[in-house]
Amino acid sequence: MFKKLLLVTVVLALAIPLAIPVTAQDDKPKIGFLPGVVDPFYQVMELGINQAVKDFGLEVVTQFPESWNVTVQTPILETYIARGDLDYIIIAPVDKEQMIAPLEKALEAGIKIITVDTFLGDGDYENGLVTFPISYIGSDNVEGGRIAARALVEALGGKGKVFVENTNPGVSSVEGRAVGFQEVIAQYPEMEFVGMEYCLDDATIAAEQVSAVLQREPELAGIFGVNVFSAQGAGNAVKAAGLQGAVQIVSYDATKDAMENLRNDVVTMVLAQKPYDMGYLAVAFAMADWRGVTSLPKRVTTGFAILTKENMDDPEYARFIYQVP
Amino acid sequence: MEPLLSVRNLTKRFGGLVAVNQVSMDVHPGEVVGLVGDNGAGKSTLIKMISGVYQPNEGEIYFDGKLAHIANPSQARDMGIETIYQDLALAGNLDMSANIFLGRERKKRYLGGLIRVLDEKFMLQEAQKLLQSLDVHIPSATAKIDYLSGGQRQAVAIARALYWEARLMIMDEPTNNLGVIEQAKVLDLIRRLRDQGVPVIVISHTIRDIFAVSDRIVVLHRGRKVADKRTQDTSTEEIIQYIMGARDDYHRN
Amino acid sequence: MVSEAQAPSLPATSKRRTTGQQAILLGSKIWSWLFLLMLVFYFSWQGTGFFSLRNSQNILVAIVPIVLMGLGQTFVIIAGGIDLSVGWLMGLSSVISALVIREEYNAGVAPWLAIIQGLLAGVGVALAAGLINGVIVAKLRVPPFIVTLGVSFVARGIGFLLAKGNIIAGQPQLARDLGNESLLYYVRGEGGGWYFLKKPDVTGAQLRMMDRVFTWPVVITFIVVLVAIFILHKTQFGRHTYAIGGNREAALRAGVPVDRHVILLYMMSAGTAGLAGVMHAWRFSGGAADAGDALLMMSIAAVVIGGVSLFGGQGRVIGTVIGALILAVLQTGLIMINVKTFYQYVIVGIIVILAVLMDQARDLIVGRAEAAA
Numbered sequence: 001m002f003k004k005l006l007l008v009t010v011v012l013a014l015a016i017p018l019a020i021p022v023t024a025q026d027d028k029p030k031i032g033f034l035p036g037v038v039d040p041f042y043q044v045m046e047l048g049i050n051q052a053v054k055d056f057g058l059e060v061v062t063q064f065p066e067s068w069n070v071t072v073q074t075p076i077l078e079t080y081i082a083r084g085d086l087d088y089i090i091i092a093p094v095d096k097e098q099m100i101a102p103l104e105k106a107l108e109a110g111i112k113i114i115t116v117d118t119f120l121g122d123g124d125y126e127n128g129l130v131t132f133p134i135s136y137i138g139s140d141n142v143e144g145g146r147i148a149a150r151a152l153v154e155a156l157g158g159k160g161k162v163f164v165e166n167t168n169p170g171v172s173s174v175e176g177r178a179v180g181f182q183e184v185i186a187q188y189p190e191m192e193f194v195g196m197e198y199c200l201d202d203a204t205i206a207a208e209q210v211s212a213v214l215q216r217e218p219e220l221a222g223i224f225g226v227n228v229f230s231a232q233g234a235g236n237a238v239k240a241a242g243l244q245g246a247v248q249i250v251s252y253d254a255t256k257d258a259m260e261n262l263r264n265d266v267v268t269m270v271l272a273q274k275p276y277d278m279g280y281l282a283v284a285f286a287m288a289d290w291r292g293v294t295s296l297p298k299r300v301t302t303g304f305a306i307l308t309k310e311n312m313d314d315p316e317y318a319r320f321i322y323q324v325p
Numbered sequence: 326m327e328p329l330l331s332v333r334n335l336t337k338r339f340g341g342l343v344a345v346n347q348v349s350m351d352v353h354p355g356e357v358v359g360l361v362g363d364n365g366a367g368k369s370t371l372i373k374m375i376s377g378v379y380q381p382n383e384g385e386i387y388f389d390g391k392l393a394h395i396a397n398p399s400q401a402r403d404m405g406i407e408t409i410y411q412d413l414a415l416a417g418n419l420d421m422s423a424n425i426f427l428g429r430e431r432k433k434r435y436l437g438g439l440i441r442v443l444d445e446k447f448m449l450q451e452a453q454k455l456l457q458s459l460d461v462h463i464p465s466a467t468a469k470i471d472y473l474s475g476g477q478r479q480a481v482a483i484a485r486a487l488y489w490e491a492r493l494m495i496m497d498e499p500t501n502n503l504g505v506i507e508q509a510k511v512l513d514l515i516r517r518l519r520d521q522g523v524p525v526i527v528i529s530h531t532i533r534d535i536f537a538v539s540d541r542i543v544v545l546h547r548g549r550k551v552a553d554k555r556t557q558d559t560s561t562e563e564i565i566q567y568i569m570g571a572r573d574d575y576h577r578n
Numbered sequence: 579m580v581s582e583a584q585a586p587s588l589p590a591t592s593k594r595r596t597t598g599q600q601a602i603l604l605g606s607k608i609w610s611w612l613f614l615l616m617l618v619f620y621f622s623w624q625g626t627g628f629f630s631l632r633n634s635q636n637i638l639v640a641i642v643p644i645v646l647m648g649l650g651q652t653f654v655i656i657a658g659g660i661d662l663s664v665g666w667l668m669g670l671s672s673v674i675s676a677l678v679i680r681e682e683y684n685a686g687v688a689p690w691l692a693i694i695q696g697l698l699a700g701v702g703v704a705l706a707a708g709l710i711n712g713v714i715v716a717k718l719r720v721p722p723f724i725v726t727l728g729v730s731f732v733a734r735g736i737g738f739l740l741a742k743g744n745i746i747a748g749q750p751q752l753a754r755d756l757g758n759e760s761l762l763y764y765v766r767g768e769g770g771g772w773y774f775l776k777k778p779d780v781t782g783a784q785l786r787m788m789d790r791v792f793t794w795p796v797v798i799t800f801i802v803v804l805v806a807i808f809i810l811h812k813t814q815f816g817r818h819t820y821a822i823g824g825n826r827e828a829a830l831r832a833g834v835p836v837d838r839h840v841i842l843l844y845m846m847s848a849g850t851a852g853l854a855g856v857m858h859a860w861r862f863s864g865g866a867a868d869a870g871d872a873l874l875m876m877s878i879a880a881v882v883i884g885g886v887s888l889f890g891g892q893g894r895v896i897g898t899v900i901g902a903l904i905l906a907v908l909q910t911g912l913i914m915i916n917v918k919t920f921y922q923y924v925i926v927g928i929i930v931i932l933a934v935l936m937d938q939a940r941d942l943i944v945g946r947a948e949a950a951a
């Protein structure tokens with residue numbers, strides 16, 4: 001009996017419609033930040049966000065998904081929507097297809113979207129598959145892939161087998177990197193692309209996969225780690241096999257770990273993205289949109305800093321290392 | 326009279342161990358057979374082959390004069406062989422009526438039998454009636470078996486076997502866990518079954534009880550049958566000698 | 579209750595429980611309800627927008643896959659097993675159903691027909707995997723932990739292979755509507771109100787006043803929950819599920835077709851996971867091999883919080899639903915009050931342990947006295 005009563009109460013508590021009016025029309029927008037996963041890259045982006053929020057005198061709500069998965073990111077997004085007090089959501093969609101429907105609901109609820117680091121659809125918000133976000137602010141990942149490939153080609157003297165350690169399928173950013181990388185490698189007849197694996201954003205899995213590839217391809221000469229975790233895993237696997245120097249690694253993301261590897265010659269080159277810029281710019285864009293600016297570019301690429309053992313201690317470059325407090 | 330049950334040269338091995346070795350015995354209608362033997366003699370194993378729990382490695386079982394392949398316990402039950410197991414075989418997380426009707430639940434049918442719902446009320450009433458008729462007191466009819474005393478559980482196991490109008494009743498140490506009065510009741514019950522023409526195989530370590538109810542006594546020793554005697558033709562001392570292996574009627578050289 | 583009156587042999591003391599025991603007994607039965615209620619009240623009081631129609635729906639949508647996977651799991655665990663394959667089976671089903679829908683749709687098949695074909699394919703594959711789980715567990719007696727873990731890896735691999743390391747997109751609008759549109763709509767503000775089955779014709783600024791109430795996946799899950807409650811608590815099948823978990827050997831000797839039953843249980847478990855996968859593909863307009871990766875442990879947590887004993891033999895369907903609600907309320911609530919959701923895991927961990935302790939406290943302290951209840 002008591003249980004039934006409780007059930008009724010719970011159901012009521014969950015179901016009574018409460019017409020809470022949307023209190024958006026303050027003179028300053030409220031922002032929700034929803035990165036792809038908890039990692040140093042997004043933590044630096046959060047620093048940029050927080051700085052901008054402070055500079056503009058805004059409020060921000062931030063939640064880090066604990067893993068890279070639409071089933072983890074979407075509930076957080078929907079709760080952002082249900083809060084009813086957010087005007088802008090700055091998000092790194094974890095899937096370019098699957099996150100479209102959930103983000104359209106945010107749009108319906110009157111929330112504007114800015115995507116950072118990763119984009120929706122084909123990333124062309126002007127004439128592409130998806131046009132509703134205000135802007136995409138991130139690296140030119142295809143170009144980043146090309147840069148990584150050229151660096152490897154140079155380090156290897158234009159000859160050798162190369163492998164890509166990727167993270168998740170269906171993610172615009174890392175997909176672009178692989179595409180750019182393969183494109184350049186294909187231009188060199190003596191370079192051979194021997195394959196790609198997905199570590200699902202898990203450095204341990206990445207290390208296992210790279211170890212296996214080192215077994216399979218004894219002549220492997222170069223590896224491209226497309227993000228923090230892939231590069232970390234690749235570095236660990238190469239170290240474990242005692243192949244530092246023999247196998248060249250180029251990697252995305254300037255984490256402390258990556259710097260350590262750079263210093264110890266495990267990694268040849270690190271492409272530092274500019275997550276701080278992405279975060280800061282995204283908030284600035286939101287603010288500008290709020291103030292009626294209508295000519296915001298639909299796509300902004302933030303560029304790279306290319307870090308090597310030689311320049312990594314130069315403050316001019318060192319500031320792009322991902323420093324998480 | 327034709328035996329209701331007749332087993333021929335049953336053998337059951339567990340790996341290298343021969344738990345039951347070439348045992349043959351008959352059970353006639355209206356007869357109580359006492360099955361005795363030391364711990365590990367093979368009594369439980371023998372009756373489990375009859376109730377379909379184990380498949381014999383060798384030998385045949387005839388029921389009603391016909392060769393019977395008892396592939397599983399539910400076939401045995403369908404043939405009318407009810408068994409009270411030594412370990413009782415009750416589901417501790419269910420109540421007594423659920424246990425009594427387990428595997429043979431009474432259902433209410435809706436939409437021409439498409440939807441069948443447990444008839445809890447009927448099963449509970451039947452269970453209560455049954456226990457009452459057995460003069461067993463269980464304070465809460467809906468308590469889980471786990472929460473009952475050993476004797477109460479034994480009573481539920483007995484009640485379950487009795488409910489389904491057995492043609493052959495097998496009881497593996499049914500007086501275990503029971504107080505003196507309850508033990509007497511069980512012996513009474515066995516006699517009542519016999520009077521109704523239902524033969525009973527009863528296993529017990531209490532020789533006095535076996536002599537009190539049985540018409541015939543079969544003794545197993547290390548898996549072999551060593552004696553098969555009419556109760557009135559033997560004595561406690563003699564049976565104990567068989568149990569200890571000092572006597573053997575079927576010894577082959 | 580006749581027999582109670584005639585029970586002089588039983589010591590009178592065992593019939594009465596102390597107040598402390600009574601409190602524990604009651605506590606163990608309703609603590610999860612109370613905890614849920616407490617969370618709801620707390621977050622409503624503290625959180626921005628928690629106590630709203632939209633958020634209630636948000637929570638319901640969020641629990642769909644957890645509840646679906648948890649339902650099958652509830653049956654399996656009650657029968658003394660465990661199914662670790664449901665997470666990746668959900669992903670595999672989402673990939674297969676999305677693939678079938680896309681191919682059929684592109685070949686000119688009507689969207690509704692393609693969707694039905696996708697549903698059958700997605701759930702069908704899951705059922706086949708469940709059959710494999712069940713047969714190996716029941717007939718070959720391999721511990722379910724191992725079997726389902728193995729099948730999980732196989733499903734994971736096949737999922738990624740089929741999707742060629744990608745997402746299966748290209749779904750018709752109808753699939754997307756099925757995943758996101760609802761039975762009811764409520765438009766707040768002037769000229770608003772309830773709309774049944776028909777999406778109100780609102781645009782622009784008014785859209786933000788519209789709430790979808792009971793989206794189709796929620797409705798379908800609700801029906802599945804009702805069916806599960808019926809099966810587990812009202813039918814012979816449910817009774818046998820408990821009996822197998824309580825004492826497998828006893829069930830066998832009572833004539834319960836244990837092997838067949840266990841096989842069916844694993845098929846049910848895989849089937850509900852498959853349904854969750856199919857609805858994932860609707861909702862997100864695409865199938866992803868890793869769709870259920872993050873959800874398996876959540877669903878098991880929901881089952882345990884809901885009072886299903888991992889030793890088998892005990893638990894209720896509604897408990898699992900409550901468990902899932904607790905998880906979702908915690909997550910959304912923490913976001914509403916702007917606390918890092920990582921605390922969710924700490925809290926969930928504590929209540930999982932608390933749930934098991936509650937169970938044992940009941941058995942230890944109340945134990946025999948329950949007999950006299």
Ligand SMILES: Nc1ncnc2c1ncn2[C@@H]1O[C@H](COP(=O)(O)OP(=O)(O)OP(=O)(O)O)[C@@H](O)[C@H]1O
Binds near residue numbers: 339362364365411
């Ligand atoms: N399932 C089994 N697997 C292996 N060995 C078994 C099994 N069941 C019984 N045994 C062995 O077979 C022999 C006969 O056992 P059984 O249970 O039939 O003896 P019992 O005469 O009923 O003894 P008790 O009086 O102690 O109940 C014993 O040695 C026992 O250990």
Ligand SMILES: [Mg+2]
Binds near residue numbers: 369411
């Ligand atoms: Mg025995």
